Amino acid sequence: MxxxxxxxxxxxxxxxxxxxxxxxxPHHSNLFAQIDAKMTTYVAELLTLSREDARKLQKELYLEYGTTLNGLMERHNIDPDDFLEKVHDIDYSWLxxxxxxxxxxxxxxxxxxxxxxxxxxxxxxxxxxxxxxxxxxxxxxxxxxxxxxxxxxxxxxxxxxxxxxxxxxxxxxxxxxxxxxxxxxxxxxxxxxxxxxxxxxxxxxxxxxxxxxxxxxxxxxxxxxxxxxxxxxxx
Incomplete structure (x- = not known):
């Protein structure tokens, strides 16, 4: 291609x-998939949502605000440092x-x-x-x-x-x-x-x-x- x-x-x-x-x-390395899953968990725990509802909201925030973080800051005034630390707590050995x-x-x-x-x-x-x-x-x-x-x-x-x-x-x-x-x-x-x-x-x-x-x-x-x-x- x-x-x-x-x-x-x-x-x-x-x-x-x-x-x-x-x-x-590369996309197939699974790294961003880990981050994506961590963001879903963060949203679910923050707002006491099911993973399905949390993921739907996560994508809505992404589309409206550019990033999930930006959306959560705008709507829920979260601590960005806490968010960044938690969603990037992943396994880099996949790379x-x-x-x-x-x-x-x-x-x-x-x-x-x-x-x-x-x-x-x-x-x-x-x-x-x-x-x-x-x-x-x-x-x-x-x-x-x-x-x-x-x-x-x-x-x-x-x-x-x-x-x-x-x-x-x-x-x-x-x-x-x-x-x-x-x-x-x-x-x-x-x-x-x-x-x-x-x-x-x-x-x-x-x-x-x-x-x-x-x-x-x-x-x-x-x-x-x-x-x-x-x-x-x-x-």
């Missing part, structure tokens, strides 16, 4: 920006290092960032397990974003201002097309990372973004191979 990148289109890139969950590690991806990220020219709606601790633990943490210059997390999640424009602008990132000289890799709309508007190249041989199940359809097709420059189901092609052809 990978679209072969044109290295000439990436020759000007000095800043490489990566989402974390389901982007730097398997991808040597091809690690080598490609290390060899990319310029700066590399992780830009996530999760927190820094989660990003560090995941990237360390993947063997790629040391390849990144910094992590911009939900706390750095003032708890305002992607796809809010102000969050991207805050990231860009903090790290002096210029849209025309950068590229963003994401697993949700809606999170590429603002980067595209800011002049960034955009790459949508999808699961291998992706065939959406009914439960995943709500995560897809058919209205954002024009915000995506490339689609790949093999991030390591995609980056390696850019490096190999540019060498």
């Amino acid at each position: 990978t679209q072969s990148p044109d290295p000439a289109r990436f020759a000007h890139v000095t800043d490489w920006v990566f989402d974390l969950d389901n982007t730097l590690y 398997v290092p991808d040597p091809v991806l690690g080598t490609a990220i290390r060899q990319l020219p310029g700066r590399k960032f992780i830009f996530t709606n999760g927190d820094r601790g989660h990003a560090e633990r995941a990237a360390r397990q993947l063997g790629i943490l040391d390849h990144f210059d910094d992590i911009f997390d939900i706390v750095a974003a003032g708890l305002t999640p992607k796809p809010a424009r102000q969050t991207y602008e805050k990231f860009a201002a903090l790290h002096a990132v210029s849209g025309p000289n950068s590229v963003m890799f994401e697993d949700l097309a809606r999170n590429l709309a603002v980067p595209k508007a800011l002049g960034m190249m955009t790459v949508l990372v999808v699961p291998r041989n992706f065939e959406p199940t009914f439960s995943e359809i709500w995560e897809r973004d058919p209205d954002n097709v024009d915000d995506v420059d490339y689609v790949t189901d093999d991030l390591g191979g995609f980056l390696s092609t850019i490096i190999d052809k540019a060498a």
